[in-house]
Amino acid sequence: xxxxxxxxxxxxxxxxxxxxxxxxxxxxxxxxxxxxxxxxxxxxxxxxxxxxxxxxxxxxxxxxxxxxxxxxxxxxxxxxxxxxxxxxxxxxxxxxxxxxxxxxxxxxxxxxxxxxxxxxxxxxxxxxxx
Numbered sequence: 573x574x575x576x577x578x579x580x581x582x583x584x585x586x587x588x589x590x591x592x593x594x595x596x597x598x599x600x601x602x603x604x605x606x607x608x609x610x611x612x613x614x615x616x617x618x619x620x621x622x623x624x625x626x627x628x629x630x631x632x633x634x635x636x637x638x639x640x641x642x643x644x645x646x647x648x649x650x651x652x653x654x655x656x657x658x659x660x661x662x663x664x665x666x667x668x669x670x671x672x673x674x675x676x677x678x679x680x681x682x683x684x685x686x687x688x689x690x691x692x693x694x695x696x697x698x699x700x701x702x
Contacts (some may be wrong), residue, residue, distance in 0.1 A: 574649045578622060584617065584618065584619075584672075584678055585616065585617050585618075585620055585671070585678045585679060585680045586617075586677075586679045586680070587613050587616060587679075587682065588616045588679050588680070588682070589616060589618055589652045589681075589682050590657055590681070590682060590683050590684065590698055591636075592684075592694075592698065593684070593685060596684055596685040596686050596691075596694070598683065599686060600665070600685065600686065601656075601658075603656070604654070604656060604665065608685060609633065611633070612635070612652060612654075612667055613646045614683075615633065615635060616652075616680045616682070617680070620650070620669065620671045621648065621651050621671065623635035623636075623637040623652055624632065635652050635653070635654070635685060636652070636653035637651060637652045638651055638653065640668070643699075645699055645700065646668065646692070646695055646696060646699065648670060649664070649668055649669065649683065649699075650668070650669055650670070650671065651666045651667065651668050651669070651691075651692075652666065652667040652685075653665075653666065654666065654667065663678070663687060664684070664687065664688040665685070665687055665688065665691065666684075666685070666688055666691035666692065667682060667684070667685045667691070668682070668683045668684045668685075668691055668695035669681060669682045669683060669697060670683065670690065683695045683698050683699065684685065684698060
């Protein structure tokens with residue numbers, strides 16, 4: 573896991589979590605909760621467009637991600653693709669988020685985190701209720 577002592581990070585974006593993200597995190601395993609807090613949100617603070625983090629000149633992390641323009645209700649949102657393997661079985665998770673990047677505000681709004689389809693269903697519901 574990334575230690576803040578080893579990594580010199582310029583955090584450009586503020587992270588804003590949907591109030592129900594707390595419940596999403598309770599529904600995933602401890603390893604994914606820890607990665608969410610220490611890795612995924614750090615990468616989103618630094619580079620939400622490319623999901624790229626340089627640890628040092630010899631080591632970097634880039635997460636798979638994509639835009640959700642084809643999803644009508646989630647147009648303008650993005651997703652990080654996470655594959656979590658447990659005892660040889662792959663589980664596919666998504667973090668759904670939106671970037672607000674203006675002269676006055678640099679923010680990433682995290683809408684949902686969960687198993688693939690469930691994360692999208694949660695995000696649609698939360699966007700509708702906003």
